Amino acid sequence: MKKTKILFAGHDLKFAQIIMNSLKNQGIYELRTDEWTGHNLHNEEASYECLEWADVIVCEWGLGNAVWYSKHKKPHQRLIVRMHRQEIETEYPFQFELDNIDHIIAISPYVYEEFYRVFRFPREKMKMIYNLVDTERLNKPKMKNAQFNLGIIGICPKMKRLDLAVDAFEKLWEQDSRYKLYVKGKLPQEYTWLWGREEEKNYYEELFQRIEAAPWKESVVFDGFGSDIDEWLSKIGFVLSTSDFESFHLSPSEGMASGAYPLILKWDGSDTIYPKEFLLSSVEEIVNKVITINSASEPQYKPQRLKEYVTHYFGVERATREWQQLITAPITSYIHTSTIE
Incomplete structure (x- = not known):
């Protein structure tokens, strides 16, 4: 069976490491990383090579990496941008080529709403998935x-x-x-x-x-x-x-x-x-x-x-199911806005 090729790109992948490991362990995905040296610093030649290889691109942090990949993504590829909070204080999200981004992940309900308030991302592209804990x-x-x-x-x-x-x-x-x-x-x-x-x-x-x-x-x-x-x-x-x-x-x-x-x-x-x-x-x-x-x-x-x-x-099993839905399923208008009592 041909494996789906997933690329994780960003300057700091430590928060993504658990989901990267979990996806790799599913046996149906092949993973690579494009590790940037700063918010907007990277080896462009290496990024182009990664771009040619990938079926799915995950930008960890919505910074210069997400701007670059949203402007270069190919029509057959799926682009997912996972954002934390730091992005609110930058101009990068305003530079996204939003039509080329399939999903924007926020790591908490509050941050989800803040991203909508500040950047007015289309809600049908937005998804809330908590950070993971091993x-x-x-x-x-x-x-x-x-x-x-x-x-x-x-x-x-x-x-x-x-x-x-x-x-x-x-x-x-x-x-x-x-x-x-x-x-x-x-x-x-x-x-x-x-x-x-x-x-x-x-x-x-x-x-x-x-x-x-x-x-x-x-x-x-x-x-x-x-x-x-x-x-x-x-x-x-x-x-x-x-x-x-x-x-x-x-x-x-x-x-x-x-x-x-x-x-x-x-x-x-x-x-x-x-x-x-x-x-x-x-x-x-x-x-x-x-x-x-x-x-x-x-x-x-x-x-x-x-x-x-x-x-x-915040367990791996639940988050992995949600990530797999984004990677393989048609884009939906599902929105998570519940809070924890």
Whole structure:
């Protein structure tokens, strides 16, 4: 049987890797990637070669890659553009050759509506498919005393608000010195573009000085960037999301898949992705939630329920079915606008 040739093109394919692996494992698709070096930077000769090869083109992010492929796509090819949130702050979507785009995927209901509001994409081309979580990989036993370990994944740029995570940890540590804050991800100094911005640099330098001078400094652990997120989460009892805004934010769902309780400071659209019981309004609410859970004589939540939630909404099996529909089925006017209660 001839396999459908699917090309994934973009500057950052990490969020697409799970669906790429899943599609490849179906045995009916052949995959290639056209990895761009920036939002609008690529080897055009290599992109032309990929274009000639593909039956289906998936542009991961709706940036310069989607502009280029929408202007060069051939009539027999299907073009799918998956967008996150960053695109709202760019001009690229206004440059799309929309007639050549078959589907535009948004990763959450809120972002779906924002894309329609800003860009007025035809709704019949739009589809909402949540980000994916590799639930099986993350489902590992918790280490001893994980209930005293807070974790935050990704602290750059400033809008991730590491300072609020530190605030919450500090208040907990002052009540019980067994609490620790584990930080997973690259440091700001590792991003040249970020460290070159004075406001960002000052924010982190002041925060790191605060940590270094604190009596609890040994209880804030920077674990660095790596692909060992499954092992790392096995020691985390609570996963923090303290960002000013997000499009989806995988960290809480990854934490839930591991059995960690999510502590999410509400941002616009968070209630279309996560249950309201996990959405908090302040650092004080985060602290009170942790204390309440850890001081209860009976378990306040069931880790298995968290895992089942993630599997149902963000699991690979469900998303793969939705992707296959886009790849093979006729274009439909299906629109997903429901929110999660």
